[in-house]
Amino acid sequence: MEIGKKIKQYRLKLDLTQEELAQRTELTKGYISQLENDLCSPSIATLEDILHILGVSLQEFFSEPANEQIVFTSDDYFVSKNGGGTNTWLIPNSQVKEMEPIILTLPQGAQCEERLPFEGEEFGYVLQGKVELVTLREKCKLKQGDSFSIDGKKQHTIRNINKGESKVLWVTTPSNF
Known part of the structure; x- marks a missing residue:
């Protein structure tokens, strides 16, 4: 070298x-x-x-420079079930990285799987609709353009309270989905 x-x-x-x-x-x-x-x-x-x-x-x-992909298109995404909704994984293999961004899509009345406590934090941004962030102690209503940041140690879930579909950009660090 x-x-x-x-x-x-x-x-x-x-x-x-x-x-x-x-x-x-x-x-x-x-x-x-x-x-x-x-x-x-x-x-x-x-x-x-x-x-x-x-x-x-x-x-x-x-470290040797890797030919690491830094731009991802919809062709790279994949979708999985999450309770009554779906997760769209925006970065393939993000589980091995520090940050894991997804788009959570919830049909009317649906709720994602309850997030069990973990060491880390989560950020969310409501892209479309209205959702309710539910923890053991409180319920917070969020609309399009609102965001949240929550300690991963708090058990929580998100539920769609919109008359129609809701979408949330959800980022977990370290990766935990």
């Missing part, structure tokens, strides 16, 4: 000169130049200092 070349790429992305990077890391411009030309190797502590200034973690710096 060409460490110096990667450091230079990150430095240039931030529009920093070698001198500016040297000043921020308390190193010399000559050392930064030698490093970027792979004429010397930094200690782990020095590399961590440089990467901190460049806004890059060690893990990110040493």
